[in-house]
Amino acid sequence: MGEESRDRIARRAARELKDGMVVNLGIGIPTRVADFIPEGVQVVFHAENGILGAGPTPEPGKEDGFLCNAGGYPVTIVEGASYCDSAIAFAMIRRGGIDMTVLGALEVSGRGDLANWIVPGKRAAGIGGAMELAQKAKKVVVLMNHVNRDGQSKIRKECELPLTARECVDLIITDMAVMEVTGEGLVLREVMAPYTVEEVVRYTEAELQIPDTVAYIGGDAP
Amino acid sequence: MNKIGTLEEALNRITDGCTLMYGGFGGIGNPPSLIDGIFEKGVKNLTLIGNDTAFPWIGIGRLVTAGRVRKVITSHIGSNPYAGQQMEEGSLEVEFYPQGTLAEKIRAGGVGLGGILVDVGIGTMIEEGKETVVVDGRKYLVEPALTAEVAIVHARKADPFGNLVFDKTGRNFNPLVAMAGQYTIAEADEIVPLGELDPENVVTPGIFVDRVIPGKGVNWEWVWEKKAATASRGAQPGS
Numbered sequence: 001m002g003e004e005s006r007d008r009i010a011r012r013a014a015r016e017l018k019d020g021m022v023v024n025l026g027i028g029i030p031t032r033v034a035d036f037i038p039e040g041v042q043v044v045f046h047a048e049n050g051i052l053g054a055g056p057t058p059e060p061g062k063e064d065g066f067l068c069n070a071g072g073y074p075v076t077i078v079e080g081a082s083y084c085d086s087a088i089a090f091a092m093i094r095r096g097g098i099d100m101t102v103l104g105a106l107e108v109s110g111r112g113d114l115a116n117w118i119v120p121g122k123r124a125a126g127i128g129g130a131m132e133l134a135q136k137a138k139k140v141v142v143l144m145n146h147v148n149r150d151g152q153s154k155i156r157k158e159c160e161l162p163l164t165a166r167e168c169v170d171l172i173i174t175d176m177a178v179m180e181v182t183g184e185g186l187v188l189r190e191v192m193a194p195y196t197v198e199e200v201v202r203y204t205e206a207e208l209q210i211p212d213t214v215a216y217i218g219g220d221a222p
Numbered sequence: 223m224n225k226i227g228t229l230e231e232a233l234n235r236i237t238d239g240c241t242l243m244y245g246g247f248g249g250i251g252n253p254p255s256l257i258d259g260i261f262e263k264g265v266k267n268l269t270l271i272g273n274d275t276a277f278p279w280i281g282i283g284r285l286v287t288a289g290r291v292r293k294v295i296t297s298h299i300g301s302n303p304y305a306g307q308q309m310e311e312g313s314l315e316v317e318f319y320p321q322g323t324l325a326e327k328i329r330a331g332g333v334g335l336g337g338i339l340v341d342v343g344i345g346t347m348i349e350e351g352k353e354t355v356v357v358d359g360r361k362y363l364v365e366p367a368l369t370a371e372v373a374i375v376h377a378r379k380a381d382p383f384g385n386l387v388f389d390k391t392g393r394n395f396n397p398l399v400a401m402a403g404q405y406t407i408a409e410a411d412e413i414v415p416l417g418e419l420d421p422e423n424v425v426t427p428g429i430f431v432d433r434v435i436p437g438k439g440v441n442w443e444w445v446w447e448k449k450a451a452t453a454s455r456g457a458q459p460g461s
Contacts (some may be wrong), residue, residue: 048321049247049391065250065444066378066389072248072277072301072445083390085397085425086247086273087329090322094342118347124309124316125300126274131320131342166345 001029001145005175008192008218009143011036012173013102016141017043021099022092024048024133027071029143030102044078046098048089048129053081070129093132101137103130105144105169107159110206112169112181114142115161127164134165146174146203153205155179155186176200178217185209193219224382225434232407232435233259235372239292243271243328243370243403244282245396248301249444251388252281253376253409255437266290271328271370273321273395274298275305280442289313295368297321301445320348323365325398330367332401332430337366373403376437377426380410381417384431385424393425400426409437 001009006029014036017023024046025031034045034056045054047069054069055076063074084092092098107115114134118124134140148154155172172179177200178190187209191200193216201208233256236242242260246252261284268291275294276283285291287304293315299305308314319327326338339362343349353364375396378389386408388396400406408431 047391049250050394051391063446064390065440066392068248068250068391068444068446070247072250074446083388083393086321086325086394087398089394090325094322094340118318121310124306124318126296126298126316127318127320127348128274128298128300129321131346131348132322135342162347164346 001175006032009173009175012178012190012217013141013143014038016100016139016171017041019043022046022052022097024093024098024101024137026101026103026130026133028104030104031069031071033102046089046092047075048086048093048133050084050086050089051075051077051081052084052092053078055081090129090132093129093136096136096138098133098137100139100141101133102141102143103133105142105154107154107156107161108142108144108169108172109156109159110181110186110208112167113159114140114164114169115159116164118162120162130164134168139171140169141171141173142169143173146176146200153203155204155206157206176203179204179208187211188214190215190217192217225384225428225431226382226413227433227435229255229259229435232256232433233263235405235407236260236263236265238265239267240265240372241269241271241370243368243373243399245272245375245394245399246276246281247273247391247394249276249280249283249442251376251392251394251396252276253374253437254281254439254441255435256374256407256409257281257284258441261285261288261290267292270294270296271368272296272399273324275302277301277445278304280445286314293317295319295324297324318348319365325395327365327368328395328398328402331369332398335367337364339363340365369402369404371404373399373406375400375406375408377408377410379412379414379419380408380431380434381414381419381428382434383416384408384426384428384434385419386410386426386428386431387419387423388425397426401430403432405432406430407433407435409435411437411439
Protein backbone atom coordinates (compact mmCIF):
# COMPACT_ATOMS: atom_id res chain seq x y z
CA MET A 1 0.00 0.00 0.00
CA GLY A 2 1.35 3.40 -0.95
CA GLU A 3 2.09 6.17 1.50
CA GLU A 4 -0.80 8.25 0.18
CA SER A 5 -3.24 5.38 0.56
CA ARG A 6 -2.08 4.71 4.12
CA ASP A 7 -2.56 8.34 5.06
CA ARG A 8 -5.98 8.44 3.47
CA ILE A 9 -7.07 5.40 5.47
CA ALA A 10 -5.61 6.85 8.66
CA ARG A 11 -7.27 10.23 8.02
CA ARG A 12 -10.62 8.53 7.48
CA ALA A 13 -10.23 6.50 10.67
CA ALA A 14 -9.42 9.69 12.60
CA ARG A 15 -12.90 10.97 11.79
CA GLU A 16 -14.20 8.22 14.10
CA LEU A 17 -12.44 9.89 17.04
CA LYS A 18 -14.93 11.71 19.22
CA ASP A 19 -14.20 14.21 21.95
CA GLY A 20 -13.41 12.57 25.28
CA MET A 21 -12.78 9.07 23.97
CA VAL A 22 -10.10 6.77 25.41
CA VAL A 23 -8.44 5.23 22.37
CA ASN A 24 -5.88 2.49 21.76
CA LEU A 25 -4.11 2.48 18.39
CA GLY A 26 -2.52 -0.69 17.07
CA ILE A 27 0.81 -0.92 15.27
CA GLY A 28 1.30 0.16 11.65
CA ILE A 29 -1.27 2.30 9.84
CA PRO A 30 -3.40 2.57 13.01
CA THR A 31 -0.55 4.46 14.70
CA ARG A 32 -0.84 7.17 12.01
CA VAL A 33 -4.41 7.94 13.07
CA ALA A 34 -2.91 10.13 15.81
CA ASP A 35 -1.54 12.44 13.10
CA PHE A 36 -5.04 13.32 11.86
CA ILE A 37 -7.06 14.11 15.00
CA PRO A 38 -9.93 16.40 13.92
CA GLU A 39 -9.86 19.97 15.16
CA GLY A 40 -11.59 20.50 18.49
CA VAL A 41 -11.45 16.80 19.40
CA GLN A 42 -9.51 15.71 22.47
CA VAL A 43 -8.89 12.04 23.10
CA VAL A 44 -6.84 10.13 25.65
CA PHE A 45 -4.45 7.61 24.12
CA HIS A 46 -3.95 4.35 25.96
CA ALA A 47 -0.85 2.28 25.23
CA GLU A 48 -0.97 -1.28 26.54
CA ASN A 49 2.68 -1.19 27.56
CA GLY A 50 1.63 1.08 30.40
CA ILE A 51 0.63 4.62 29.45
CA LEU A 52 -2.73 6.31 29.86
CA GLY A 53 -2.26 9.69 28.23
CA ALA A 54 0.36 9.06 25.54
CA GLY A 55 1.36 12.12 23.52
CA PRO A 56 3.02 12.85 20.18
CA THR A 57 6.41 11.67 18.96
CA PRO A 58 9.20 13.68 20.66
CA GLU A 59 11.43 16.03 18.71
CA PRO A 60 14.58 14.39 17.36
CA GLY A 61 17.17 14.22 20.10
CA LYS A 62 14.56 14.30 22.87
CA GLU A 63 13.71 10.58 22.71
CA ASP A 64 13.73 8.52 25.91
CA GLY A 65 14.39 4.79 25.52
CA PHE A 66 12.13 4.15 28.52
CA LEU A 67 9.17 6.10 27.16
CA CYS A 68 7.87 4.27 24.11
CA ASN A 69 4.61 3.00 22.65
CA ALA A 70 3.73 -0.68 22.28
CA GLY A 71 5.59 -0.72 18.96
CA GLY A 72 8.81 0.26 20.69
CA TYR A 73 8.93 3.79 19.28
CA PRO A 74 9.44 6.90 21.41
CA VAL A 75 6.42 8.90 22.52
CA THR A 76 5.77 11.68 25.00
CA ILE A 77 3.03 12.00 27.61
CA VAL A 78 0.38 14.66 28.04
CA GLU A 79 -0.63 16.46 31.23
CA GLY A 80 -2.61 14.15 33.47
CA ALA A 81 -0.92 11.02 32.13
CA SER A 82 -0.07 8.00 34.25
CA TYR A 83 2.12 4.92 33.96
CA CYS A 84 1.04 1.48 35.06
CA ASP A 85 2.10 -2.15 34.93
CA SER A 86 0.79 -4.55 32.29
CA ALA A 87 -1.88 -6.08 34.55
CA ILE A 88 -3.39 -2.64 35.11
CA ALA A 89 -3.00 -1.68 31.45
CA PHE A 90 -5.11 -4.71 30.54
CA ALA A 91 -7.51 -4.18 33.40
CA MET A 92 -8.39 -0.91 31.65
CA ILE A 93 -9.13 -2.84 28.47
CA ARG A 94 -10.90 -5.86 29.97
CA ARG A 95 -13.29 -3.87 32.11
CA GLY A 96 -14.43 -1.80 29.16
CA GLY A 97 -12.48 1.42 29.63
CA ILE A 98 -11.39 1.68 26.01
CA ASP A 99 -13.95 3.51 23.87
CA MET A 100 -12.32 2.70 20.57
CA THR A 101 -9.45 0.66 19.19
CA VAL A 102 -7.98 0.78 15.70
CA LEU A 103 -6.34 -2.46 14.56
CA GLY A 104 -4.83 -4.05 11.49
CA ALA A 105 -6.19 -7.33 10.11
CA LEU A 106 -5.35 -10.33 7.95
CA GLU A 107 -9.03 -11.21 7.39
CA VAL A 108 -12.39 -9.94 8.56
CA SER A 109 -15.71 -11.72 8.02
CA GLY A 110 -18.97 -10.04 7.06
CA ARG A 111 -20.15 -10.69 10.63
CA GLY A 112 -17.16 -8.84 12.04
CA ASP A 113 -15.00 -11.82 13.01
CA LEU A 114 -11.36 -10.70 13.11
CA ALA A 115 -8.21 -12.70 12.27
CA ASN A 116 -4.95 -10.87 12.80
CA TRP A 117 -2.48 -12.89 14.82
CA ILE A 118 -1.32 -16.04 13.06
CA VAL A 119 -0.93 -17.66 9.66
CA PRO A 120 -0.42 -21.30 10.70
CA GLY A 121 2.81 -22.75 9.35
CA LYS A 122 3.86 -19.44 7.83
CA ARG A 123 3.87 -16.55 10.22
CA ALA A 124 3.11 -16.44 13.89
CA ALA A 125 3.72 -12.94 15.18
CA GLY A 126 1.65 -13.69 18.22
CA ILE A 127 -1.35 -12.26 19.92
CA GLY A 128 0.00 -9.33 21.89
CA GLY A 129 -2.91 -7.28 23.14
CA ALA A 130 -5.11 -7.87 20.10
CA MET A 131 -7.54 -10.35 21.69
CA GLU A 132 -8.34 -8.13 24.66
CA LEU A 133 -8.68 -5.05 22.47
CA ALA A 134 -10.82 -6.75 19.83
CA GLN A 135 -13.09 -8.43 22.35
CA LYS A 136 -13.40 -5.64 24.91
CA ALA A 137 -13.09 -2.22 23.27
CA LYS A 138 -16.49 -0.58 22.81
CA LYS A 139 -15.79 0.15 19.16
CA VAL A 140 -13.37 -1.78 16.94
CA VAL A 141 -12.18 -0.16 13.72
CA VAL A 142 -10.08 -2.25 11.32
CA LEU A 143 -7.70 -0.69 8.81
CA MET A 144 -6.30 -2.87 6.05
CA ASN A 145 -5.84 -3.47 2.35
CA HIS A 146 -9.02 -4.62 0.68
CA VAL A 147 -7.23 -7.54 -1.00
CA ASN A 148 -4.16 -9.58 -0.04
CA ARG A 149 -0.95 -9.93 -2.05
CA ASP A 150 -2.54 -12.60 -4.22
CA GLY A 151 -5.41 -10.28 -5.06
CA GLN A 152 -7.92 -12.20 -2.90
CA SER A 153 -10.49 -10.40 -0.81
CA LYS A 154 -9.57 -9.98 2.85
CA ILE A 155 -13.26 -9.45 3.64
CA ARG A 156 -14.48 -13.02 3.76
CA LYS A 157 -17.73 -14.87 4.17
CA GLU A 158 -15.88 -16.85 6.86
CA CYS A 159 -12.35 -16.21 8.09
CA GLU A 160 -10.02 -19.06 7.19
CA LEU A 161 -7.28 -17.99 9.55
CA PRO A 162 -7.53 -18.58 13.31
CA LEU A 163 -9.64 -15.86 14.89
CA THR A 164 -8.58 -13.11 17.23
CA ALA A 165 -12.18 -12.54 18.35
CA ARG A 166 -15.68 -13.29 17.06
CA GLU A 167 -18.15 -10.65 15.90
CA CYS A 168 -16.07 -7.81 17.27
CA VAL A 169 -15.44 -5.46 14.32
CA ASP A 170 -17.69 -2.42 13.91
CA LEU A 171 -16.11 -0.60 10.99
CA ILE A 172 -13.73 -1.68 8.20
CA ILE A 173 -11.70 0.97 6.38
CA THR A 174 -9.66 -0.19 3.38
CA ASP A 175 -7.89 1.42 0.43
CA MET A 176 -11.16 0.89 -1.50
CA ALA A 177 -14.05 1.44 0.87
CA VAL A 178 -15.58 2.03 4.29
CA MET A 179 -17.94 -0.70 5.46
CA GLU A 180 -20.02 -0.98 8.60
CA VAL A 181 -20.84 -4.25 10.33
CA THR A 182 -24.51 -4.00 11.33
CA GLY A 183 -27.11 -6.35 12.78
CA GLU A 184 -28.41 -6.75 9.24
CA GLY A 185 -25.00 -7.55 7.74
CA LEU A 186 -22.10 -5.72 6.15
CA VAL A 187 -23.09 -2.38 4.65
CA LEU A 188 -21.07 -0.27 2.22
CA ARG A 189 -20.89 3.33 3.46
CA GLU A 190 -18.16 5.00 1.43
CA VAL A 191 -16.05 4.31 -1.63
CA MET A 192 -12.49 5.63 -1.99
CA ALA A 193 -11.63 7.22 -5.32
CA PRO A 194 -10.83 6.03 -7.95
CA TYR A 195 -12.76 2.82 -7.19
CA THR A 196 -16.39 2.20 -8.07
CA VAL A 197 -19.14 0.44 -6.14
CA GLU A 198 -18.93 -2.42 -8.65
CA GLU A 199 -15.20 -2.84 -8.03
CA VAL A 200 -15.70 -2.83 -4.26
CA VAL A 201 -18.38 -5.50 -4.59
CA ARG A 202 -16.15 -7.59 -6.89
CA TYR A 203 -13.29 -7.52 -4.39
CA THR A 204 -15.46 -8.23 -1.37
CA GLU A 205 -16.07 -11.93 -0.83
CA ALA A 206 -18.54 -11.36 2.00
CA GLU A 207 -22.04 -10.33 1.12
CA LEU A 208 -22.11 -6.54 0.93
CA GLN A 209 -25.27 -4.48 1.12
CA ILE A 210 -25.40 -1.36 -1.01
CA PRO A 211 -27.64 1.35 0.42
CA ASP A 212 -29.22 4.03 -1.75
CA THR A 213 -26.58 6.56 -0.83
CA VAL A 214 -22.88 5.77 -0.80
CA ALA A 215 -20.41 8.59 -0.20
CA TYR A 216 -17.26 9.01 -2.28
CA ILE A 217 -13.96 9.96 -0.67
CA GLY A 218 -11.21 11.77 -2.56
CA GLY A 219 -13.17 12.43 -5.71
CA ASP A 220 -16.57 12.62 -7.35
CA ALA A 221 -18.73 9.61 -8.04
CA PRO A 222 -17.48 8.00 -11.27
CA MET B 223 18.53 -6.74 55.81
CA ASN B 224 20.94 -6.25 52.92
CA LYS B 225 20.15 -8.07 49.68
CA ILE B 226 22.73 -6.28 47.56
CA GLY B 227 24.97 -8.73 45.77
CA THR B 228 27.07 -9.17 42.69
CA LEU B 229 26.14 -10.26 39.20
CA GLU B 230 28.25 -13.40 39.73
CA GLU B 231 26.26 -14.39 42.81
CA ALA B 232 23.03 -13.80 40.98
CA LEU B 233 24.14 -15.89 38.01
CA ASN B 234 24.78 -18.90 40.26
CA ARG B 235 20.99 -19.20 40.44
CA ILE B 236 20.54 -19.32 36.68
CA THR B 237 21.54 -22.68 35.30
CA ASP B 238 20.99 -24.84 32.21
CA GLY B 239 17.39 -25.96 31.85
CA CYS B 240 15.92 -23.59 34.40
CA THR B 241 12.65 -21.72 34.08
CA LEU B 242 13.35 -18.02 33.86
CA MET B 243 10.72 -15.31 34.03
CA TYR B 244 11.66 -11.81 32.87
CA GLY B 245 10.21 -8.32 32.85
CA GLY B 246 10.20 -6.12 29.77
CA PHE B 247 8.18 -5.17 26.72
CA GLY B 248 9.93 -5.03 23.36
CA GLY B 249 13.21 -4.98 25.27
CA ILE B 250 12.20 -1.96 27.35
CA GLY B 251 12.56 -3.08 30.94
CA ASN B 252 14.57 -6.23 30.17
CA PRO B 253 17.47 -6.27 32.69
CA PRO B 254 20.54 -5.69 30.49
CA SER B 255 23.41 -6.74 32.78
CA LEU B 256 21.70 -9.93 33.94
CA ILE B 257 20.95 -10.94 30.37
CA ASP B 258 24.52 -10.15 29.38
CA GLY B 259 25.72 -12.32 32.26
CA ILE B 260 23.44 -15.22 31.28
CA PHE B 261 24.67 -14.91 27.71
CA GLU B 262 28.37 -14.86 28.69
CA LYS B 263 27.92 -17.75 31.15
CA GLY B 264 26.61 -19.85 28.26
CA VAL B 265 23.35 -20.89 29.98
CA LYS B 266 21.17 -22.98 27.65
CA ASN B 267 17.94 -24.99 27.39
CA LEU B 268 16.07 -22.21 29.12
CA THR B 269 12.33 -22.05 29.47
CA LEU B 270 11.42 -18.38 29.30
CA ILE B 271 8.25 -16.72 30.55
CA GLY B 272 7.72 -13.13 29.51
CA ASN B 273 5.71 -10.78 27.33
CA ASP B 274 7.68 -11.05 24.10
CA THR B 275 11.00 -12.12 22.59
CA ALA B 276 12.10 -8.50 21.98
CA PHE B 277 14.27 -7.79 18.95
CA PRO B 278 17.11 -10.03 17.76
CA TRP B 279 19.85 -7.84 19.21
CA ILE B 280 17.96 -6.38 22.16
CA GLY B 281 17.66 -7.75 25.69
CA ILE B 282 16.05 -11.16 26.06
CA GLY B 283 16.00 -11.41 22.26
CA ARG B 284 19.73 -12.13 22.25
CA LEU B 285 19.25 -15.38 24.20
CA VAL B 286 16.55 -16.49 21.76
CA THR B 287 18.61 -15.53 18.72
CA ALA B 288 21.59 -17.49 20.07
CA GLY B 289 19.47 -20.64 20.45
CA ARG B 290 19.71 -20.76 24.24
CA VAL B 291 15.98 -21.12 24.69
CA ARG B 292 14.02 -24.39 24.49
CA LYS B 293 10.59 -23.02 25.20
CA VAL B 294 8.96 -19.64 25.61
CA ILE B 295 5.62 -18.82 27.23
CA THR B 296 4.74 -15.45 25.78
CA SER B 297 2.24 -13.24 23.98
CA HIS B 298 4.28 -12.09 20.98
CA ILE B 299 7.35 -13.10 18.98
CA GLY B 300 6.82 -11.00 15.85
CA SER B 301 9.63 -8.53 16.42
CA ASN B 302 12.24 -11.29 16.63
CA PRO B 303 12.27 -13.21 13.33
CA TYR B 304 14.67 -15.79 14.80
CA ALA B 305 12.00 -16.85 17.27
CA GLY B 306 9.57 -17.47 14.42
CA GLN B 307 12.21 -19.31 12.43
CA GLN B 308 13.12 -21.59 15.35
CA MET B 309 9.44 -22.21 16.01
CA GLU B 310 8.93 -23.33 12.41
CA GLU B 311 12.05 -25.53 12.55
CA GLY B 312 10.82 -27.08 15.78
CA SER B 313 13.80 -26.10 17.93
CA LEU B 314 11.75 -23.58 19.92
CA GLU B 315 8.44 -24.42 21.55
CA VAL B 316 6.15 -21.41 21.79
CA GLU B 317 3.10 -21.20 24.04
CA PHE B 318 1.02 -18.13 23.22
CA TYR B 319 -1.38 -16.29 25.50
CA PRO B 320 -3.25 -13.04 25.07
CA GLN B 321 -1.08 -10.39 26.69
CA GLY B 322 -3.50 -9.45 29.47
CA THR B 323 -4.10 -13.11 30.28
CA LEU B 324 -0.36 -13.73 30.46
CA ALA B 325 0.04 -10.74 32.78
CA GLU B 326 -2.70 -12.03 35.09
CA LYS B 327 -1.36 -15.63 35.07
CA ILE B 328 1.97 -14.26 36.23
CA ARG B 329 0.33 -11.94 38.73
CA ALA B 330 -1.74 -14.87 40.06
CA GLY B 331 1.45 -16.87 40.57
CA GLY B 332 2.96 -13.89 42.32
CA VAL B 333 0.08 -13.29 44.70
CA GLY B 334 -0.46 -16.90 45.74
CA LEU B 335 -3.54 -17.71 43.66
CA GLY B 336 -4.08 -20.92 41.73
CA GLY B 337 -5.08 -19.19 38.54
CA ILE B 338 -7.58 -16.86 36.96
CA LEU B 339 -10.95 -17.01 35.21
CA VAL B 340 -10.98 -15.04 31.97
CA ASP B 341 -13.28 -14.81 28.97
CA VAL B 342 -10.72 -13.36 26.55
CA GLY B 343 -10.04 -15.84 23.76
CA ILE B 344 -13.29 -17.79 24.08
CA GLY B 345 -14.35 -18.93 20.63
CA THR B 346 -10.76 -18.90 19.35
CA MET B 347 -7.84 -21.34 19.24
CA ILE B 348 -6.91 -20.17 22.74
CA GLU B 349 -9.92 -22.01 24.14
CA GLU B 350 -8.87 -25.38 22.72
CA GLY B 351 -8.13 -28.01 25.34
CA LYS B 352 -8.82 -25.67 28.22
CA GLU B 353 -11.04 -26.20 31.21
CA THR B 354 -13.98 -23.80 31.35
CA VAL B 355 -16.34 -22.84 34.15
CA VAL B 356 -19.60 -20.92 34.23
CA VAL B 357 -19.90 -18.22 36.88
CA ASP B 358 -23.11 -16.20 37.16
CA GLY B 359 -24.15 -17.52 33.78
CA ARG B 360 -20.97 -16.48 32.01
CA LYS B 361 -18.36 -18.84 30.62
CA TYR B 362 -14.70 -18.41 31.53
CA LEU B 363 -11.45 -20.15 30.71
CA VAL B 364 -9.56 -21.51 33.70
CA GLU B 365 -6.00 -20.27 33.32
CA PRO B 366 -3.56 -21.67 35.89
CA ALA B 367 -1.04 -19.38 37.57
CA LEU B 368 2.55 -19.14 36.38
CA THR B 369 5.65 -19.04 38.56
CA ALA B 370 9.31 -19.59 37.79
CA GLU B 371 12.45 -20.86 39.50
CA VAL B 372 14.11 -17.52 38.88
CA ALA B 373 12.66 -14.13 37.97
CA ILE B 374 14.78 -11.27 36.65
CA VAL B 375 13.57 -7.68 36.61
CA HIS B 376 14.86 -4.22 35.81
CA ALA B 377 14.29 -1.28 38.15
CA ARG B 378 15.20 2.37 37.91
CA LYS B 379 16.01 2.41 41.62
CA ALA B 380 16.29 -0.15 44.39
CA ASP B 381 17.23 -0.02 48.04
CA PRO B 382 19.03 -2.72 50.04
CA PHE B 383 15.73 -4.29 51.16
CA GLY B 384 14.69 -4.72 47.53
CA ASN B 385 12.06 -2.01 47.34
CA LEU B 386 11.78 -1.12 43.67
CA VAL B 387 10.83 1.88 41.58
CA PHE B 388 10.53 1.47 37.82
CA ASP B 389 11.18 3.67 34.81
CA LYS B 390 8.13 4.90 32.86
CA THR B 391 7.15 2.26 30.26
CA GLY B 392 9.99 0.10 31.57
CA ARG B 393 7.59 -0.94 34.33
CA ASN B 394 5.30 -3.19 32.21
CA PHE B 395 5.64 -6.84 33.38
CA ASN B 396 8.41 -6.12 35.90
CA PRO B 397 6.32 -5.71 39.09
CA LEU B 398 4.30 -8.84 38.20
CA VAL B 399 7.37 -10.91 37.38
CA ALA B 400 9.10 -9.73 40.56
CA MET B 401 6.32 -11.35 42.61
CA ALA B 402 6.23 -14.62 40.68
CA GLY B 403 9.81 -15.79 41.04
CA GLN B 404 10.75 -18.42 43.61
CA TYR B 405 13.98 -16.43 43.58
CA THR B 406 13.78 -12.88 42.26
CA ILE B 407 16.78 -10.87 41.15
CA ALA B 408 16.36 -7.15 40.57
CA GLU B 409 18.89 -5.25 38.51
CA ALA B 410 18.77 -1.55 39.34
CA ASP B 411 20.25 1.41 37.49
CA GLU B 412 20.74 3.01 40.87
CA ILE B 413 20.91 1.55 44.37
CA VAL B 414 20.01 4.02 47.08
CA PRO B 415 20.33 3.77 50.90
CA LEU B 416 17.43 2.50 53.02
CA GLY B 417 14.99 5.29 53.70
CA GLU B 418 15.70 7.19 50.53
CA LEU B 419 12.79 5.83 48.49
CA ASP B 420 9.51 7.53 49.32
CA PRO B 421 7.34 4.73 50.78
CA GLU B 422 4.35 6.21 48.92
CA ASN B 423 6.15 5.65 45.63
CA VAL B 424 7.56 2.15 46.10
CA VAL B 425 5.96 -0.03 43.41
CA THR B 426 7.37 -3.41 44.39
CA PRO B 427 7.82 -3.88 48.15
CA GLY B 428 11.11 -5.55 48.98
CA ILE B 429 9.52 -8.72 50.38
CA PHE B 430 9.23 -10.01 46.81
CA VAL B 431 12.90 -9.45 45.98
CA ASP B 432 15.68 -11.83 47.01
CA ARG B 433 18.71 -10.18 45.47
CA VAL B 434 19.55 -6.69 44.22
CA ILE B 435 22.43 -6.13 41.85
CA PRO B 436 23.77 -2.93 40.30
CA GLY B 437 23.13 -2.67 36.57
CA LYS B 438 25.33 -1.08 33.97
CA GLY B 439 22.40 0.27 31.96
CA VAL B 440 21.16 -0.46 28.49
CA ASN B 441 23.91 -1.77 26.23
CA TRP B 442 22.01 -2.07 22.96
CA GLU B 443 20.73 0.27 20.27
CA TRP B 444 16.98 0.75 20.44
CA VAL B 445 14.97 -0.14 17.38
CA TRP B 446 14.25 3.51 16.62
CA GLU B 447 17.97 4.25 16.77
CA LYS B 448 18.65 1.46 14.34
CA LYS B 449 15.91 2.30 11.86
CA ALA B 450 17.77 1.51 8.66
CA ALA B 451 19.34 -1.68 9.95
CA THR B 452 17.86 -5.15 10.28
CA ALA B 453 14.74 -4.01 12.11
CA SER B 454 11.73 -6.17 11.87
CA ARG B 455 9.94 -4.28 9.11
CA GLY B 456 6.66 -3.56 10.72
CA ALA B 457 6.31 -6.57 12.97
CA GLN B 458 6.33 -5.20 16.48
CA PRO B 459 5.80 -6.39 20.00
CA GLY B 460 2.46 -5.56 21.45
CA SER B 461 -0.74 -5.66 19.53
